[in-house]
Amino acid sequence: MSTEGAGFSLSGKTAVVTGANTGIGQAIAVALSRAGARVVCAGRSPIDGTREMIGHDHAGVLSITADLSTPGDHARIVEETLSWAGAVDILVNNAGIIRRNDAIDFTEEDWDAVVDTNLKSAFFLSQAVAREMIPRGSGKIINIASLLSFQGGIRVASYTASKSGLAGLTKLLANEWAGKGINVNAIAPGYVATNNTEALRNDPERYKAILDRIPAGRWAQPSDIAGAAVFLASPAADYVHGITLPVDGGWLAR
Numbered sequence: 001m002s003t004e005g006a007g008f009s010l011s012g013k014t015a016v017v018t019g020a021n022t023g024i025g026q027a028i029a030v031a032l033s034r035a036g037a038r039v040v041c042a043g044r045s046p047i048d049g050t051r052e053m054i055g056h057d058h059a060g061v062l063s064i065t066a067d068l069s070t071p072g073d074h075a076r077i078v079e080e081t082l083s084w085a086g087a088v089d090i091l092v093n094n095a096g097i098i099r100r101n102d103a104i105d106f107t108e109e110d111w112d113a114v115v116d117t118n119l120k121s122a123f124f125l126s127q128a129v130a131r132e133m134i135p136r137g138s139g140k141i142i143n144i145a146s147l148l149s150f151q152g153g154i155r156v157a158s159y160t161a162s163k164s165g166l167a168g169l170t171k172l173l174a175n176e177w178a179g180k181g182i183n184v185n186a187i188a189p190g191y192v193a194t195n196n197t198e199a200l201r202n203d204p205e206r207y208k209a210i211l212d213r214i215p216a217g218r219w220a221q222p223s224d225i226a227g228a229a230v231f232l233a234s235p236a237a238d239y240v241h242g243i244t245l246p247v248d249g250g251w252l253a254r
Contacts, residue, residue: 008235008236009035009036011035011037012036013089013233014037014038014039014040014086014089014090015029015032015040015091015092017092018068018095018121019068019095020041020094021047021050022194023194024094024192026047026050027221027226028092028226028229029047029092030050030053031227031230032226032229032230032233033054034054035230038084039062040064040084041062041063042066042077043065043095044066047063062080062081068121069116069117069121074124074127078132087136088139089138090139090142091141093125093143093166095121097117097118098159098196099156099158100155102155103157106157111157111158113158114159114162115158115165117162118163119161119165122166123169133181136181137181138181139181140182140232140233140237141183142232143167143169143185143186143187144186144187144225145163145188146188147190149166149186167186167244170244171242174241174242175242178241178242183237185237185240185241185244186243187225187247188244188245188246189247190220190246190248190251191214191251193220193221193222194222214254217249220247220248224247
């Protein structure tokens with residue numbers, strides 16, 4: 001069965017993906033492109049590797065350099081996307097950072113940096129995009145949450161707070177915007193081999209403890225998350241609103 005026949009085609013759509021230079025964001029950007037979408041990669045870092053992975057269709061990729069923690073950049077991302085493609089059909093709020101320290105020693109600086117990037121920016125970019133989607137009566141917003149949207153974790157106070165908040169924000173926005181034609185959902189990746197988890201993977205005891213709990217028997221690769229993003233961005237998910245979908249190798253079922 002073709003993806004178009006199954007309702008998974010993104011042909012003619014334009015997607016904005018934040019933090020698409022590496023890891024999960026990069027994999028999602030590539031998958032959305034392969035499903036037919038034009039892709040706007042927004043963030044601080046160059047996306048040369050992402051362009052190379054997408055391949056020949058570089059005309060279908062736009063890079064916007066932006067500081068997502070700066071409110072003024074959210075409107076600019078939308079404006080530049082509209083100038084390039086005429087619409088914003090899909091937003092993937094993927095950009096995120098993590099800071100690790102015992103809660104008793106956690107600093108205000110590390111709290112603000114993580115919450116501003118992971119939660120505040122996702123809200124205000126969603127708001128800016130929704131102002132363009134609502135008059136058209138359609139759009140897809142996908143937030144990249146975490147297993148720590150469901151669990152507490154250790155030594156990542158601001159990350160847990162931001163990802164728990166993002167799951168709640170997903171429900172709030174779905175409640176307000178579902179009737180306006182906008183689907184707001186989230187994906188909660190399990191343990192994925194990315195820059196954010198390098199410290200865990202370099203700790204033999206933590207790495208083994210995590211691996212031993214994953215029913216699938218392996219850590220995820222970024223590409224494991226991309227299929228869920230294509231689904232939630234596609235017409236196949238038109239009646240899906242307000243969920244946080246775990247893609248975790250069975251971690252939460254354990």
